[in-house]
Amino acid sequence: MSGTTAEGAQPGANADQGHGHGHGHGGAVGTLVIAALGIVFGDIGTSPLYALKECVALPHGVAATHENILGLLSLFFWSLTMVVTFKYLTFIMRADNGGEGGILALLALVPENLRPKHKDRIGWITAVVIFGAALLYGDGVITPAISVLSAVEGLEVATTSLKPIVVPLTCIILLGLFAVQSRGTAGIGRVFGPVMVLWFLVLAGLGVVYIARYPAVLAALNPAHAARFFAHHGGHGFAILGSVVLCVTGGEALYADMGHFGRRPITLAWYGAVMPALVLNYFGQGALLLAHPEQADHPFFSMVPKGAATYALVALAASATVIASQALISGAFSLTRQATQLGFLPRVRVKHTSHETEGQIYVPEVNWLLCAACLVLVFAFRESGRLAAAYGIAVTGTMGITSIIFYVVARRTWGWPVHKALPLLLLFLVFDFAFFGANLLKFFDGGYVPMLIGVALFVAMVIWRRGRAILDEKFRKKVVPFGDFRAALAGKPVTHGPFRGKEHEPTARVPGTAVFLTSNAEEAPPVLTHHVRHNKSLHRTVLIVTVTAERAPRVSESKRVEVQSLGEDFHRVVIRSGYMQDTHLPRLLEHAAHLHAIPFDPGDVTYYLGRETLLATSKGEMGRLPETIFSFMAKNASSASAHFHLPEEHVVELGIQVDL
Template identity: 45%
Template sequence: MTSAQNTALVEGNGENTHHGGHKKASLGAMAVGAIGVVFGDIGTSPIYALRETFAGHHPLDLDVEHIYGVISLMFWSMILVVTVKYVAIVMRADNKGEGGSLALLALISKNAGKKSWTAGIVLLGIFATALFYGDSMITPAVSVLSAVEGVGVYSPALSNLILPLAIGILIFLFAIQRAGTSKVAAFFGPIMLLYFGTIAVLGIISIAATPSILYALMPHHAINFFIIDGYKAFLALGTVVLAVTGAEALYADMGHFGRKPIGVSWLVFVLPALILNYMGQGALLIRDGAPALESPFYLLAPEWFQLPLIIIATMAAIIASQAVITGAFSVTQQAIQLGFIPRLQIEHTSASQAGQIYIPTINWFLMTMVIILVLTFQSSSNLTAAYGIAVTGAMLIDSCLLAVLLTQLWKWKLYYSIPLLAIFFIVDIAYFGANLTKVPDGGWFPLLIGAIIAVLLTTWARGRMILRNRMADESMPLDIFIQSARSSAQRAPGTAIFMASSPDGVPSALLHNIKHNKVLHERVVILTVQILDIPHVRPKERALVTDLGDGFFRIVLRYGFMQESNVPLALKNINICGGKFDMMKTSFFLSRQTLRTTKKGGMAQWRKPLFSWMLRNAANAMDFFKLPTNRVVELGSQVEI
């Protein structure tokens, strides 16, 4: 590299680092915050989980042996799946503090290189993401609907209000997303503390009346359940798993709170409250039998407290739904940055918290699907048939990713990893298999949604790669272009920034500009935005600047997959490539591709129109990179795929 082509790493100083995803705070404060956000989904499961196990699509005999067996299965599922698998092991697999299937996928891909099995791992990660969207539609529907159904328990005459109330709450919930949730979120922790405290106290009161329910915690009751009623016990796993839905949220939300606060809040507060409530419901069923099966959750409360309990449970359901919606926004942002989803409009709803975002397309799509679900299935009991298969599918995929992590990256001894993985796979496959029996009753919905979204994600990723390769094949080496432009083009005052998807070659917009306008600006910058396989890039490592000589510069801006790509903000901190950037004297040139489908290989023919449609509907690069609207010039070109 010549002296005129020096490369420098530019330090920035004006950006929110959001490094690691969460600010330093006391362990207690972080644990309370985690209770308010992370545990909403799993926390609202007692409203419907035990009832559905006995009265759902595969009802069980309401006797002591079956009650003990179900409570034992729920308890040991929470121990094995949530405590051991997620809290103790999976949450150690953080990608610079961030968790979730995509973060884990990025971590594995980054460390595994180009090994033969990485393509299969990428597909698993994509399908886990697709299943998450199915789950994010069902969770608000079943949580809010099951909570509001308490109105019918309190007063059967008000049963006709359940659907309108549920739909009204859901519409309100999605409508307030644009305003941001930072102020409302301050109340999440205290409300969920009240909720968990309430259900724990109600459980203790019921246990005191029937203390023999404590025997249900012994693991032999779960084993005996399979011995005396094997097939029904297997089918029951399809609803028992409802007790651990939301376990994956512990890992996905790790970046917001950290592993230790989530683990502490789970072990010290949430797990005991859930177990006490499930045992309390089991004790109620032993005492009262079938009449209590209408709603063992609400009937735990004395009549005078049922209405307050409905209000508390509904607020908890709203919080659980809010957490899933926020998670859908975060997962979408990660998927966009990693190249699995086209650019979408992303709005930041907080000036201080980079993670608080709003994506209108995802918000209104989710709202539409949730309302359709409520109107189609009519009751939480019907919805639970669709619930669970997405969660168990994602958990099974997490076990597959965990197997790669333990054996290939962490290099655990096989005599440690194999028995542990065998337990996880046996549990996950059993739960997933049991949920497959619910496919005809509604389980087809999340599978259908997952399949459609997986097709969209893989089509976009594949098409984007082909498009980049086609453009790279047609591009000219930059050093040759600079030499030829030195004598053949006039220079105009000002700065021209040409956005390029690849750091190599000449952007098509630059070629078209000199072809048609026969002029170059005094300072020409070829700018590439790179998204790395880490959640956050520190501001001082943001920009890589290369002086190419003759007024040409190459800048590479690097972001993590959890960060916003704000190009003007990054340029403010660069002053070593011909001086500072004045936005009023700077023009941004963008390439806009029009696709022409051909018989060329590389992608199935039916995918090509789909990719073309996705490309046309992607958000404009001008908005995505926060470019000043009055300083952008777009130049079109046609590309064959």
């Protein structure tokens, strides 16, 4: 009866099946390319700050010898080529759902017949995807912490006397970053692209300078050096992959952010700016280390002379890492909204920070939880090198899951033959499993952090999804056939239900409009029958409203609202929302009333909501502990009034006790 059930049952099944049906993206391609540099490539673009450093840093790295450097650079180049260029840009980004990308959008492309028929069951495909989505939150926690910390550590290169301020300054920058989230990114977003253009130009320029001094480093383009590296180091070489993966950790973001810019601008930005700059800088760092292996502690900041140049590079790096962090934080907001709309998480407060762009949102609960987690990580690990041990497991786990679900979509949705889809899957998994396995070796050095975050969120998502399904089923059993309700309303006896065997005066109809939210669009909802039984009156105009979350990111305005007249001033209204859309119920109802000539005065409408009290006893179907967790989540969820933008002075809540 509450918002738990009022949002509608499960996602619909009318998402675009296939690829190439993206929605339009406003603006010239060149403008979108520059904007994508700031939003999409922030994470992967700041990897040069720490990726190669972790491969040669003691105690787990390898010595900066000629063969080791060429082997590492070869691994970097071919990882970028095979994972980002080949896997994501060439294949994974074909799997768009109405133009949107990301692991939850990929789930929406899975055919309905592969999903469990019982709503209280998850199914292996859905379970795997939600676990991958949960792991992305772990990545979202670590990325701001490691990126900003690694940038500020550049001060230590200028002078060791500044080392004591590295952690406090990092925390101040992070606090400032999270504090301004409520203002939105519309204003500062205009400078994101140009700053990142400068960043990538600096990366490329520094790399060219050192490659010119030691051109022999270009031999690392030959994959034979990567093979020799593994042959020489054996098990230790495999473990080093846990640091090599840092160069591709932003790959999943390319897919997740596809809906903001489109596939073409992202591809052009990658080939035209990002990949050349990254490869040149990594090779430049390698050339520096071949000439000065003693600089292994901070190879990136050692590429400029100590003094003013170092401070300028630290300032630019800090700006770039703030931008990278902004992209991850915004991604966490979008992921939360998608998960909420698809029924995997309870409602949260979503504030729109732009009148022009719907995707710019702010979620206070997620923002401050991420902030607290980032600060805890910075204080706990204190060095980017130690924090790097915690980085990688989450994103490589999600990368592997993306490969598997892409195979399912290619085979079952697009109809690819096995001989076309299976070799791709195996090739993807060679890299995904190698990186994931190498990162598992760092589990006890900090890798457990994102895994714990992922597992906790996965359990919460599964409990919420199952609890909602059981709750919906319990209320489904309480609904009254609309014919019986109409008979009871007229004072006629009915044979079953809450009105059975009763003859009474017809229910009084009073002026005004009543809106009842329900997940069942076919029958009289419990909150409506509850109200009539106890108050013995009903408004003259009644709207029975169901909001359903579709598997498509957006529903066109022409299909958004469906109205059916039930007679005697009763109207059934079905509102469909995509998982990237906001549901402003008063506006949508006013629009529907205007189209269908329904009396609707916004100042004379009462919204009736249900409010469940969950008992959480051992007698319920869920069990005491899961129901207790579900109850806690429900109590802390954003109210239906806030979620649907209902005016509080027009809302009436009716309560009921339930044991799941």
